[in-house]
Amino acid sequence: MADLDTLVAGMPKAELHMHLEGSLEAELTFALAARNGVTMPYASVEALRRAYAFTNLQSFLDLYYAGVNVLLQPQDFYDLTWAYFARAKQDNVVHAELFLGPQGHTARNIPMATVFDGVLRALDDVEQKLGITSRLIMVFQRHQTEDDGFRCLEASAPWHKRIAGVGLGGAEIGHPPQKFARLFAECTKRGFRKVAHAGEEGPAEFVVEALDVLGVERIDHGVRAEEDPALVARLAKSLVPLTVCPISNVKLKVFPDLAHHNVKRLLRAGLCVTINSDDPSYFGGYVNDNLIGCRRALDLTRDDVYRLARNSFVASFLSDADKARHIRQLDDYWTSV
Numbered sequence: 001m002a003d004l005d006t007l008v009a010g011m012p013k014a015e016l017h018m019h020l021e022g023s024l025e026a027e028l029t030f031a032l033a034a035r036n037g038v039t040m041p042y043a044s045v046e047a048l049r050r051a052y053a054f055t056n057l058q059s060f061l062d063l064y065y066a067g068v069n070v071l072l073q074p075q076d077f078y079d080l081t082w083a084y085f086a087r088a089k090q091d092n093v094v095h096a097e098l099f100l101g102p103q104g105h106t107a108r109n110i111p112m113a114t115v116f117d118g119v120l121r122a123l124d125d126v127e128q129k130l131g132i133t134s135r136l137i138m139v140f141q142r143h144q145t146e147d148d149g150f151r152c153l154e155a156s157a158p159w160h161k162r163i164a165g166v167g168l169g170g171a172e173i174g175h176p177p178q179k180f181a182r183l184f185a186e187c188t189k190r191g192f193r194k195v196a197h198a199g200e201e202g203p204a205e206f207v208v209e210a211l212d213v214l215g216v217e218r219i220d221h222g223v224r225a226e227e228d229p230a231l232v233a234r235l236a237k238s239l240v241p242l243t244v245c246p247i248s249n250v251k252l253k254v255f256p257d258l259a260h261h262n263v264k265r266l267l268r269a270g271l272c273v274t275i276n277s278d279d280p281s282y283f284g285g286y287v288n289d290n291l292i293g294c295r296r297a298l299d300l301t302r303d304d305v306y307r308l309a310r311n312s313f314v315a316s317f318l319s320d321a322d323k324a325r326h327i328r329q330l331d332d333y334w335t336s337v
């Protein structure tokens, strides 16, 4: 029988926490810069990669927001999206729910249509040619004002039918979920699914706020929830999923290393935990790197990794029938290996 890490790599899985802009690999950055006549502030791919040494979330966000400057045309957004899925296919990702942050592009005078036309055409081709289904989650930047979020919501109206949900990303400290209460209330009225980054760098109380004030159905990261035992009990009971990103957490100094990550404790406490890559090009790991890295560092068992993959389908925005079909295929996989 193949070793457990090979089986983890081969199992079908969904990825639920992946920022499209965070999948921009350094090689593609340089290729797009050349195509678009953009001067890069780095001499080479290697020099750019060397800059990916972060001290906290903000030190990453500074590079991440600057990195998108090479994305100018619909084809650039197409290529970015396609590249992520081509890589995800190698990890046996069968469904992905992607974050896209239009404010980072409209602030650079890139029309919404450029962004959505490129991304959506790629998602259609991906489903047809690679057989991977997807959902799009429009993420509001929390360092911007709530009014700016409302402007983003209005400007994206022509594409709302193709946007499954909304989320909240960016600098967490100083920007509590409460700041976006009215915006999320409006998104509720308009029928969007809702998620939010909370409890990554921010305190457990931001997770509570995201649940109670924004009414989110999934928490992105959420690892600091562990500091509040009552909240852990609530998450275990309600099964509100956490989309945990272990390598991201290590790179942004939330945990010193994977061996000290709390994902195994949260999983064993009965929470609906999933494992994801967040910003794979910046953090140097796709979803299988995260799963296998945790398996080794935390000595996850076959049952743990099965549960993580099962949770990835349960926590998704797929229909109940599609969830059941994926879970059947996952079960078939584990009985066949």
Ligand code: ADE
Residues within 6 Å of the ligand: 019, 022, 057, 064, 169, 170, 171, 197, 200, 248, 278, 279
């Ligand atoms: N945007 C992209 N990656 C993020 C992260 N890890 N936290 C908050 N916002 C983000």
Ligand code: ZN
Residues within 6 Å of the ligand: 017, 019, 169, 197, 220, 278
């Ligand atoms: Zn994220």
